[in-house]
Amino acid sequence: METLTYREALRRALADAMEEDPDVFVIGEEVGRYGGAYGVTKGLIEQFGPDRLIDTPISEAAIVGTGVGAAMAGMRPVVELMYVDFIGMTMDQLANQAAKIRYMFGGQIGVPMVLRTQGGTGRSAGAQHSQSLEAYVMHTPGLRLAMPATVADAYHLLRQALRQPDPVVFIEHKALYALSEAVDLAAPVPDWGRAALRRPGGDLAIVSYSRQLHHALAAAERLDAEGIAAAVIDLRTLNPLDFETVRGAVEAAGRAMVVSEGPLTAGVAAELAARISEECFDFLENPVLRVAGEDVPISVSPGLEAASVPTPELIVDAARRLMA
Amino acid sequence: MTKTGPAPSNTGLEAHYRQMRRIRSFEERVGELFVRGESAGSMLHLSIGEESAAVGVCSAMRDGDTFTTHHRGHGIFLARGADPNRMMAEIAGKATGYCHGKGGSMHIADMSLGHLGANAIVGGGIPAVVGAALAARRRGTGQLSVAFFGDGAMGQGILYESMNMAALWDLPAVFVCINNQWGMGTRIDQATRVTALHDRAAAFGLAAETVDGRDVREVQAAAARILDGARAGRPGFLAVECYRFFGHARKDKSPYRSPKEEAAGRSRDPVAFARDALIAAGMAEARLDEIDQAIATEMEASIDAAIAAEEPPLQAMFRDVFAPDAPEPEPLARRIDRVLARD
Ligand SMILES: Cc1ncc(C[n+]2csc(CCOP(=O)(O)OP(=O)(O)O)c2C)c(N)n1
Numbered sequence: 001m002e003t004l005t006y007r008e009a010l011r012r013a014l015a016d017a018m019e020e021d022p023d024v025f026v027i028g029e030e031v032g033r034y035g036g037a038y039g040v041t042k043g044l045i046e047q048f049g050p051d052r053l054i055d056t057p058i059s060e061a062a063i064v065g066t067g068v069g070a071a072m073a074g075m076r077p078v079v080e081l082m083y084v085d086f087i088g089m090t091m092d093q094l095a096n097q098a099a100k101i102r103y104m105f106g107g108q109i110g111v112p113m114v115l116r117t118q119g120g121t122g123r124s125a126g127a128q129h130s131q132s133l134e135a136y137v138m139h140t141p142g143l144r145l146a147m148p149a150t151v152a153d154a155y156h157l158l159r160q161a162l163r164q165p166d167p168v169v170f171i172e173h174k175a176l177y178a179l180s181e182a183v184d185l186a187a188p189v190p191d192w193g194r195a196a197l198r199r200p201g202g203d204l205a206i207v208s209y210s211r212q213l214h215h216a217l218a219a220a221e222r223l224d225a226e227g228i229a230a231a232v233i234d235l236r237t238l239n240p241l242d243f244e245t246v247r248g249a250v251e252a253a254g255r256a257m258v259v260s261e262g263p264l265t266a267g268v269a270a271e272l273a274a275r276i277s278e279e280c281f282d283f284l285e286n287p288v289l290r291v292a293g294e295d296v297p298i299s300v301s302p303g304l305e306a307a308s309v310p311t312p313e314l315i316v317d318a319a320r321r322l323m324a
Numbered sequence: 325m326t327k328t329g330p331a332p333s334n335t336g337l338e339a340h341y342r343q344m345r346r347i348r349s350f351e352e353r354v355g356e357l358f359v360r361g362e363s364a365g366s367m368l369h370l371s372i373g374e375e376s377a378a379v380g381v382c383s384a385m386r387d388g389d390t391f392t393t394h395h396r397g398h399g400i401f402l403a404r405g406a407d408p409n410r411m412m413a414e415i416a417g418k419a420t421g422y423c424h425g426k427g428g429s430m431h432i433a434d435m436s437l438g439h440l441g442a443n444a445i446v447g448g449g450i451p452a453v454v455g456a457a458l459a460a461r462r463r464g465t466g467q468l469s470v471a472f473f474g475d476g477a478m479g480q481g482i483l484y485e486s487m488n489m490a491a492l493w494d495l496p497a498v499f500v501c502i503n504n505q506w507g508m509g510t511r512i513d514q515a516t517r518v519t520a521l522h523d524r525a526a527a528f529g530l531a532a533e534t535v536d537g538r539d540v541r542e543v544q545a546a547a548a549r550i551l552d553g554a555r556a557g558r559p560g561f562l563a564v565e566c567y568r569f570f571g572h573a574r575k576d577k578s579p580y581r582s583p584k585e586e587a588a589g590r591s592r593d594p595v596a597f598a599r600d601a602l603i604a605a606g607m608a609e610a611r612l613d614e615i616d617q618a619i620a621t622e623m624e625a626s627i628d629a630a631i632a633a634e635e636p637p638l639q640a641m642f643r644d645v646f647a648p649d650a651p652e653p654e655p656l657a658r659r660i661d662r663v664l665a666r667d
Contacts, residue, residue, distance in 0.1 A: 057515040314656070
């Protein structure tokens with residue numbers, strides 16, 4: 001066992017992958033000399049040099065497109081997008097190019113690129129630096145999507161993402177970088193595409209991912225004290241989506257709630273809730289509840305920011321009412 | 325420097341000095357607000373060292389002109405007449421701020437002063453200027469629209485698309501690049517082979533110059549040439565050479581720059597330069613000290629007012645997603661009540 005932060009685990013994954021495979025390289029704004037806006041790549045340029053930690057101008061569309069081309073040419077690029085909020089600037093390269101190349105070209109070639117980025121609230125960074133935009137990605141056929149919630153997953157999901165034959169969008173949460181956990185990175189982890197049951201419970205299934213997993217776990221702890229046993233599922237990857245694990249917990253409990261930081265409407269929680277309703281209908285005693293971000297932009301005011309995304313209190317409250 | 329105008333006179337220098345001092349003083353107080361833990365977050369980008377760009381260009385603008393800024397825009401907004409109290413309150417995320425605490429330092433705006441918005445997306449505010457200029461020309465208002473951005477935005481394709489359209493349509497639009505030599509930890513020559521930035525604008529058919537930002541009078545003279553040209557239908561580009569005195573944002577200590585470089589950069593201080601020029605022209609130092617003191621007192625008051633101001637009420641979260649007549653989004657807690665209140 002060793003104690004690592006989420007940030008350190010990500011850095012370790014990049015270093016190990018670069019050590020193992022000379023085709024892996026990192027490209028993005030401030031990834032080299034500066035060490036990444038959130039410090040993930042700090043020190044890597046000393047170890048691997050500027051040819052493998054490539055600092056770029058502020059040119060997101062071309063940076064992602066460069067990753068697409070390098071991947072098609074047989075490399076393993078890790079493209080860093082400083083904030084997921086900038087994904088719109090790269091959306092053509094991501095959604096029209098990376099996502100569709102294998103399909104449009106009749107399966108001749110794939111784009112094994114990893115796009116690392118971070119999102120979410122928690123720093124009073126305002127409407128253009130605090131969003132949760134995973135639904136944009138999940139809505140696009142051809143893109144894989146991983147969102148680690150734990151330190152071990154920060155490491156393993158990134159390593160696994162770098163072995164995928166297709167483009168992976170890898171979204172970290174800015175409020176998790178300092179999360180510190182004791183981990184044994186040599187211990188077995190779930191395969192790529194498998195969800196993890198983080199807490200068993202037979203009364204209610206809470207499905208979540210990324211930072212909201214921690215809120216869900218905190219809520220489950222409090223609910224336990226009230227005699228409500230909530231199972232908590234960490235999806236880990238949203239594409240592939242491990243619906244079987246979700247189904248197992250929901251059918252056992254008969255009640256389900258999906259918790260996500262992204263805006264409620266047409267979000268990840270909406271997709272999960274629809275699927276649970278369709279596929280587990282006979283087992284449900286209540287409507288599937290979506291607990292998600294308010295349908296508003298994120299304010300810079302810390303009070304408004306905090307109130308615009310789910311909190312453990314809101315999850316507890318909703319769970320109590322689902323059980324009533 | 326491509327061109328220099330006639331030798332700058334002292335006319336207006338005192339007024340420029342006051343404006344620049346106000347910006348410097350305001351930015352110092354923003355730093356203080358952060359240190360006291362009263363700012364909304366740490367994404368505060370100070371324009372210390374760039375005051376001449378703001379004041380020089382803005383003094384060539386007229387009432388009614390519109391503009392957008394990048395994330396380092398406090399100085400520009402002040403030079404266009406912003407109220408420091410409302411600015412400081414916005415930076416603190418308070419209800420009395422320009423945007424009721426929703427926007428903050430990087431997303432401040434005031435339509436009554438022609439400020440179409442600061443931006444946290446590098447290059448994000450540039451094309452709006454093309455649209456504003458298009459509207460002004462079509463309506464014959466005589467307004468000019470100015471985009472302010474940093475050298476980092478020279479990496480964004482949208483700048484070139486915007487300059488090309490402005491030139492193609494002869495719009496009253498001006499692109500002002502405040503070249504403080506750094507974009508976060510990337511020095512300008514680490515981001516491009518062509519550091520004569522105006523060459524790129526000239527290639528699109530814009531009137532394009534670079535001016536040294538040390539002397540605000542030279543900035544004003546260059547800005548007047550470019551802005552007057554744009555008003556007459558020849559859009560322009562102006563790069564103002566200056567230096568980012570401090571880190572990128574409040575937490576950045578710039579470990580990637582040498583102390584020697586920083587000392588050289590800070591020696592090109594436009595505020596100190598104007599002060600020296602005023603003294604050389606016969607102004608008493610005591611008089612300048614009085615001016616500085618009065619400004620410091622005004623800015624100090626803006627901090628106190630910001631700290632004392634109210635937080636925005638929670639209900640404000642649902643306001644202004646759409647126009648006032650539209651229904652507001654339903655709060656999640658209320659929705660949950662409704663969904664579960666079945667019996
Ligand atoms: C599209 C986009 N990419 C990256 C960033 C992150 N970022 C914020 S400011 C900045 C540097 C900008 O440099 P410059 O344009 O020269 O302005 P300066 O900060 O020097 O005033 C970067 C990379 C961003 N906000 N938006």
